[in-house]
Structure formats: C-alpha cells, structure tokens
Amino acid sequence: MIREIAVIGSGTMGNGIAHVFAQHNFKVTLIDINVAQLEKAIATIAKNLERQIAKGTSTEEQKAITLNNIITSTDINRGVKNALLVIEAATENADIKLNIFKQLDETAPADCILATNTSSISITKIAAVTKRADKVIGMHFMNPVPVMKLVEIINGRETKKEVTNAIVELSKQLEKIPCVVNDAPGFIANRILMPMINEAIYSLHEGVAGVASIDTIMKLGMAHPMGPLQLADYIGLDVCLNIINVLYDGFKSEKYAPCPLLINMVNNGKLGVKSGEGFYIYQPGNKDLTVSPQFK
Structure with a gap:
C-alpha cells in the first residue's frame, strides 16, 4: 500500500x-x-x-x-x-x-x-x-x-x-x-482548453472584441466561472504558450498555431498574475480587475 x-x-x-x-x-x-x-x-x-x-x-x-x-x-x-x-x-x-x-x-x-x-x-x-x-x-x-x-x-x-x-x-x-x-498532445483538458484560450487571444488580436467583452461573453453566455483571458493570466501566458506549442508540434496543424499576440506578450515578460500584468493588471490587495493599458 x-x-x-x-x-x-x-x-x-x-x-x-x-x-x-x-x-x-x-x-x-x-x-x-x-x-x-x-x-x-x-x-x-x-x-x-x-x-x-x-x-x-x-x-x-x-x-x-x-x-x-x-x-x-x-x-x-x-x-x-x-x-x-x-x-x-x-x-x-x-x-x-x-x-x-x-x-x-x-x-x-x-x-x-x-x-x-x-x-x-x-x-x-x-x-x-x-x-x-x-x-x-x-x-x-x-x-x-x-x-x-x-x-x-x-x-x-x-x-x-x-x-x-x-x-x-x-x-x-x-x-x-x-x-x-x-496519451496524446494536450491529453483532454488542454487539448480542448488551450485552443479556446488561443482563439480568445486571436479575437482580441484581430480587434473583434476587447478583453472585458470577450471574458464577459464566455462567463455569462457559456457559464464559465472565469473568462479565457483572465484564466490565461492565472495559468501563466508562458505556460499557455508552451502547451499550445506542444499541440502545434504534435498535431502539425495550423489550427493550433499560437497567436502572435501571445508570443509577443511572453517575449515582453507580460506573463499574467506571476509578472503583475497580462491581459489585466494585478496588484497586491487589489481585487478589482483592471484591463491592461495596452488593450484599452
């Protein structure tokens, strides 16, 4: 035992x-x-x-x-x-x-x-x-x-x-x-979750909607407890990019290609909660969500 x-x-x-x-x-x-x-x-x-x-x-x-x-x-x-x-x-x-x-x-x-x-x-x-x-x-x-x-x-x-x-x-x-x-790239949890997060980032990158709108639509419309962009911040944008790259390399399909915005944010050290800024700003003791200035 x-x-x-x-x-x-x-x-x-x-x-x-x-x-x-x-x-x-x-x-x-x-x-x-x-x-x-x-x-x-x-x-x-x-x-x-x-x-x-x-x-x-x-x-x-x-x-x-x-x-x-x-x-x-x-x-x-x-x-x-x-x-x-x-x-x-x-x-x-x-x-x-x-x-x-x-x-x-x-x-x-x-x-x-x-x-x-x-x-x-x-x-x-x-x-x-x-x-x-x-x-x-x-x-x-x-x-x-x-x-x-x-x-x-x-x-x-x-x-x-x-x-x-x-x-x-x-x-x-x-x-x-x-x-x-x-065993398969991303297994089940991340094979489904990460393309959703990546698609949310693409939607922001292409100007379809803003950060707050994307997250609110998924929370209120799909009953998600947290929007995909906020969730990405909590997971860590570097971790998200690593997982998306595993999917991209594993399946050899363009549908898993990481959004350029995600790549740029990781390269610039904007990793989400762990760095204090991602799609939102994170400050100790501040529970209110504030969209990062770059997306306003």
Missing part, C-alpha cells in the same frame, strides 16, 4: 499536491533544489490550511498533523529512497522533465511508480528515458490542487493496467475524481 510519496518541485502545483496528500495522512517528502522555494512552499501550505480552517473545512489539529506529515529536501536521491510513488511537478519543460525521470529511474526503488503532473508533454516520451516504462503515468492535478476535484490520469503506451488502477484508487483516497485518458 502506498503511504509514503515524494513530490519533485515545490511551486504552485507541487506544494498543492504535497498539501493534499499530507492532509490525507500520507508521508510526503517535498523536493526542490531551492531552499528558499521550499520555505515559501511550506508557508503557502500553512496559509492555505488557515483558509480551510476559516471556512470550517479543517481544524487547528488537522493543520498541525498535515504540516507534520511533510518534510523537505534538496537532495532528490535521498528524498525518493523510500517512496512508492514519486510525482514530478517541475516546470512544463520537456528537457527538464526528461532529465528528472532519468535520475528518478536510477534512484527510486524498483517498485516505485513514477508519475508526472505534466499538462501536455507525452507520457510515452517521458517513460522512454526510463527502464520502467510500465510504471510511468500521468497524474495531472488541476489548480488550485486543494480545491479542484479532478485528476486527469494519463496512460503511456506501456503503462500497466495495475499501475493505472493503483493511481485511480489513490486519487479517490484524496477525495478527488479521477478520469483516465490515453
């Missing part, structure tokens, strides 16, 4: 994954090369637990137990030595992920399942750099991890059914809803 896991990467997704597992009484080793990032991750988890307490969905005792279930490490070899599941949640860059999986294959226990939180990169391609392709699987959590119920589980070409079944059951233990799909 899997009760001890390791999470590689302590950013937004990594600390969210660690939070959820630790809250369900798994022992978690959170691994990152950056000590300051690990300290920030633990502070974020504590803050999110406080939010849960304020909403009445957790208690001070549960907070203490959750934080006690997490240890941090900057040494990937030591951090994964006892894990029966490792979840890689590093940045959405194929070269980085492939290098991590090569190292994990050499250092993780032979019976350890290697999962990736990738939102678009081929599971089969990642598995191919290991000697345990049958034990490699996609475990794509949604952001914010403590709130969102879905886990998109992606089979690689050689993933064993027993491994898939184990990850499905594990997701249910986290009170998540697992959906199993097969």
Whole structure:
C-alpha cells in the first residue's frame, strides 16, 4: 500500500499536491533544489490550511498533523529512497522533465511508480528515458490542487493496467475524481482548453472584441466561472504558450498555431498574475480587475 510519496518541485502545483496528500495522512517528502522555494512552499501550505480552517473545512489539529506529515529536501536521491510513488511537478519543460525521470529511474526503488503532473508533454516520451516504462503515468492535478476535484490520469503506451488502477484508487483516497485518458498532445483538458484560450487571444488580436467583452461573453453566455483571458493570466501566458506549442508540434496543424499576440506578450515578460500584468493588471490587495493599458 502506498503511504509514503515524494513530490519533485515545490511551486504552485507541487506544494498543492504535497498539501493534499499530507492532509490525507500520507508521508510526503517535498523536493526542490531551492531552499528558499521550499520555505515559501511550506508557508503557502500553512496559509492555505488557515483558509480551510476559516471556512470550517479543517481544524487547528488537522493543520498541525498535515504540516507534520511533510518534510523537505534538496537532495532528490535521498528524498525518493523510500517512496512508492514519486510525482514530478517541475516546470512544463520537456528537457527538464526528461532529465528528472532519468535520475528518478536510477534512484527510486524498483517498485516505485513514477508519475508526472505534466499538462501536455507525452507520457510515452517521458517513460522512454526510463527502464520502467510500465510504471510511468500521468497524474495531472488541476489548480488550485486543494480545491479542484479532478485528476486527469494519463496512460503511456506501456503503462500497466495495475499501475493505472493503483493511481485511480489513490486519487479517490484524496477525495478527488479521477478520469483516465490515453496519451496524446494536450491529453483532454488542454487539448480542448488551450485552443479556446488561443482563439480568445486571436479575437482580441484581430480587434473583434476587447478583453472585458470577450471574458464577459464566455462567463455569462457559456457559464464559465472565469473568462479565457483572465484564466490565461492565472495559468501563466508562458505556460499557455508552451502547451499550445506542444499541440502545434504534435498535431502539425495550423489550427493550433499560437497567436502572435501571445508570443509577443511572453517575449515582453507580460506573463499574467506571476509578472503583475497580462491581459489585466494585478496588484497586491487589489481585487478589482483592471484591463491592461495596452488593450484599452
């Protein structure tokens, strides 16, 4: 039975994954090369637990137990030595992920399942750099991890059914809803979401409508909780571009070509929430949405 896991990467997704597992009484080793990032991750988890307490969905005792279930490490070899599941949640860059999986294959226990939180990169391609392709699987959590119920589980070409079944059951233990799909560019979530976001950006680029109008139409007309341009800002425009490029390269179809406006914004460092400006302006403490001056 899997009760001890390791999470590689302590950013937004990594600390969210660690939070959820630790809250369900798994022992978690959170691994990152950056000590300051690990300290920030633990502070974020504590803050999110406080939010849960304020909403009445957790208690001070549960907070203490959750934080006690997490240890941090900057040494990937030591951090994964006892894990029966490792979840890689590093940045959405194929070269980085492939290098991590090569190292994990050499250092993780032979019976350890290697999962990736990738939102678009081929599971089969990642598995191919290991000697345990049958034990490699996609475990794509949604952001914010403590709130969102879905886990998109992606089979690689050689993933064993027993491994898939184990990850499905594990997701249910986290009170998540697992959906199993097969390996293809963007899988299902981003194969559908990213072309919509890209089309919204094209609509803005071509002057069909403004930022606020595009988002309002999709919120009020299609019952989306957040408009596609605001959502792109929250995901990160650089992340969106990376995923759209995976679709474009994978399908070799012009319908997936990234909008020039998106490319220019990423090149200019306008990445959305993380940089303080994307299609909207983001300032600490300001909850009102203000359209970026370049689009007024």
